[in-house]
Amino acid sequence: MLGSKIAWDDTVLPFQLDASDIRGRVVRLDGVLDTILSQHAYPPEIEALVAEMALLTAMIGQTMKLRWKLSLQVRGDGPARLIATDYYAPTAEGEPARIRAYASYDANRLLPRVDPFSQIGKGYFAILIDQGKGTTPYQGITPISGGSLSACAETYFAQSEQLPSRFATTFGRSQLAGGPESWRAGGVMLQKMPKASPFAPKDEADDDGLLRAKDILNEDDFEDWNRANILLDSVEDMELIGPQIHPTDLLVRLFHEDRPRVFDPQSVEFGCNCSEERVRNSLSIYSAKDIAHMTTDDGVVTADCQFCGAHYVLDPKTVGFEAGDDTDGDAD
Template identity: 30%
Template sequence: MTNSPDSTRSLDQVQRFLFDSTAVRGELTHLQQSYQEVLDRHEYPPAVAKQLGQLLAAAALLTATVKLEGTLSLEIRGQGPVSLMMAECNTGQQGGDQLRGIARYQETPQGQTLQELTGGGQLVITLDPSQGKRYQGIVALDKENLALCLEDYFANSEQLPTRIWLEAADQKAAGLLLQQLPDDANNKDPDAWNRITHLAATVQKDELLDLEPLQLLHRLYHEETLRVFDPHNLEFGCTCSRDRTADALASLGQEELRKIIEEQGQLETQCHFCNTVYTFNKKDLSEIFNQPGADNLPEGHKLH
């Protein structure tokens, strides 16, 4: 196994790797601090927190898989106790890709599995690149777990055989993705896909959550010729800001905002993702309308 020259360690990262002389590539992600920060902002029931952790791990894996420069979001729209679950990965940040997530549910859900919590529904995958066209794909939540639903997406939409393993427990989340690339002249091992995925299927939940990336890869593939790249760091981060909120409020109109401030003394908006509250008064109102307005409120905000 060829190791990366960068020995920088991080609890939250994506580790890319490929198998030499084959058409197989992979990614491994571990989330700890970023996942904990999501949970610290909301008191989710254990079953909801578990599914949200898997969704966050999936967002990290897919962002690295499609090599997106921009924002990738995974949004589950359920028909059961959990009506919404969303994970978003925003790339190009100085400290690493930023993750955030949220779930909405009715009372305390009694189910444990994805099907029991959502009652079916759909998964919406949105790619919003910094440059270029926005893409959106819809996947039915008709499989046993999120990993199987995503595997169907790659098989049907991308025509790329893909296997995914996702786990979340004890404020840690992790994921493993393997993908078979189109055959080319460098593929000298046509049996590699079956062998590599068979070995990955032996991974245990505790191994995926607790072993460091290189340890896990060595456990699974010590007999393979594996090339490991520099890990990419991840962190919790929210895209909301006071300036963005102020720009968006302008779309409500100066008269409407003035009425709210006169009635309530001030205007507040709160980000659903990070719970940050932004407060605006009469003085702020004049500053808002010296700036160009936006089309709508930033996603995940509510007025008070």
């Protein structure tokens, strides 16, 4: 195994607990997370937020249909201003999905050795789903709450989808014997499957106005859900990310009495859809006067992709809505 990729790294394994009507996903990320975090020299607090967000994106994104795009965003008024991720579903069966992530933060306001989540402050957690051309993107928003990004996602699903959800995640730098240090991350997502019932959920929010699992499940369903959560509470970090523990073995260890059933895994890789054409389109709303203000002393317009670090250099005469049809001066 030394020096080689572990078979289940950078994969999402969907599963179902047949005895309790619970579905879920197990995710392992290594190369994807390494690539995402290597794009910027983030401080540790921001690295932790980006790593957790990438895990959530991989688990939630696995349900996206072919060619759909899932975006997660967290915006706050604290030092961590923005955490944004995108999940691009495969364009065809058998192809990998693609993930990218980016963070914006105020380095002068960051508090060292303080819980990363607290540095978001007040704000919102949003999920956006783009089904492609000719469709209206879906957007759902919930306020920042709980003590982690995972808790925000759980609140979102309870509020917006009426789906009790639970996330267990862990991440950090690790090193296999004889190998280089690298990022590894792992997580498990549980979700109570909806089913037809003559009994309506209680639908009563807690004191903070937000719904929780107990507010939207009847007594029998809540018993199954509570048992699964207790079992998930017993998982150890090394079980989530350890190279010796296959995801299927982890499911059997945790939920063998609930008859876990796995489906085909989905591989994921780092991927960005930025391009010169997209940069030109984004600049097409500006006049020649605006473009002149963006032009550097070297006589060019530059743009950088915050997700992948791509650098674009454009001739100012060829961008903006007054550029005309002359596009001889493409990017270097």
